[in-house]
Amino acid sequence: MVRSPCCEKEHTNKGAWTKEEDERLIRYINQNGDGCWRSLPKAAGLLRCGKSCRLRWINYLRPGLKRGNFSEDEDQLIINLHALLGNKWSVIASRLPGRTDNEIKNYWNTHIKRKLLSRGIDPKTHTSLNPINNMNNNPITQPQNSALMQTINCASVDIDPVTKNGLSCKVKCEDSPVEESSNSSSVLSEEALPKINLDLSISMPSQEADDDKLKLEISHKFQYQLIG
DNA sequence: AACGAGGGCAACCGCAATAGA
DNA sequence: ATCTATTGCGGTTGCCCTCGT
Numbered sequence: 001m002v003r004s005p006c007c008e009k010e011h012t013n014k015g016a017w018t019k020e021e022d023e024r025l026i027r028y029i030n031q032n033g034d035g036c037w038r039s040l041p042k043a044a045g046l047l048r049c050g051k052s053c054r055l056r057w058i059n060y061l062r063p064g065l066k067r068g069n070f071s072e073d074e075d076q077l078i079i080n081l082h083a084l085l086g087n088k089w090s091v092i093a094s095r096l097p098g099r100t101d102n103e104i105k106n107y108w109n110t111h112i113k114r115k116l117l118s119r120g121i122d123p124k125t126h127t128s129l130n131p132i133n134n135m136n137n138n139p140i141t142q143p144q145n146s147a148l149m150q151t152i153n154c155a156s157v158d159i160d161p162v163t164k165n166g167l168s169c170k171v172k173c174e175d176s177p178v179e180e181s182s183n184s185s186s187v188l189s190e191e192a193l194p195k196i197n198l199d200l201s202i203s204m205p206s207q208e209a210d211d212d213k214l215k216l217e218i219s220h221k222f223q224y225q226l227i228g
Numbered sequence: 229a230a231c232g233a234g235g236g237c238a239a240c241c242g243c244a245a246t247a248g249a
Numbered sequence: 250a251t252c253t254a255t256t257g258c259g260g261t262t263g264c265c266c267t268c269g270t
């Protein structure tokens with residue numbers, strides 16, 4: 001199937017937005033609301049592609065955006081959520097009011113990655129760059145017999161009542177006395193969050209599978225269990 | 229003061245997901 | 250159920266600014 005271009009490329013501006021373009025976009029959305037991005041540029045009198053308008057509005061113009069430096073709490077929250085969700089920037093952004101996925105993605109790539117590396121932590125897997133530490137401290141990524149099915153008991157999961165996403169959870173491997181907690185500081189109060197108990201069965205991938213794949217599988221299983 | 233390197237970030241691109249006809 | 254249009258997401262690019270030499 002041949003996809004049609006999202007806009008007439010010959011007649012659209014590219015690059016940095018001017019003050020006048022910003023004002024036009026804000027004025028139009030204030031009057032008519034956002035959405036229907038494809039027809040918006042023409043209606044608003046902008047020589048921009050709809051995607052460009054959407055991006056500009058979502059990332060810079062819409063009200064309620066924080067801008068400015070990230071706090072230490074936000075740093076930690078991003079790290080925790082990334083450990084749980086991976087590069088799901090839009091989901092991570094939904095947990096940080098006033099921050100956009102693009103902003104968080106940029107911040108991750110320019111600041112947090114380096115910060116974790118300086119602490120000897122692999123930003124991709126969130127495990128120690130020293131393999132000996134991983135063997136001792138991380139039961140989830142610890143190599144297992146690939147023929148076995150390992151059961152991980154999920155003691156409690158905090159659920160966001162709006163998104164139905166799990167915010168944090170405690171998991172414990174059956175054969176491990178150590179309780180691992182993915183500690184994410186929640187915006188919502190503890191009392192506001194209903195708790196559920198569930199059991200997770202996760203089939204451990206073969207030893208040559210990388211940690212990313214494993215995390216993804218776990219994350220997907222969580223989502224499946226919570227929604228289902 | 230001039231220049232180059234590196235970092236930060238806004239914006240673009242391509243693809244996947246979703247909506248709706 | 251299928252096809253097409255549209256939206257949304259994540260990766261990448263490229264410009265601009267700052268800092269070191």
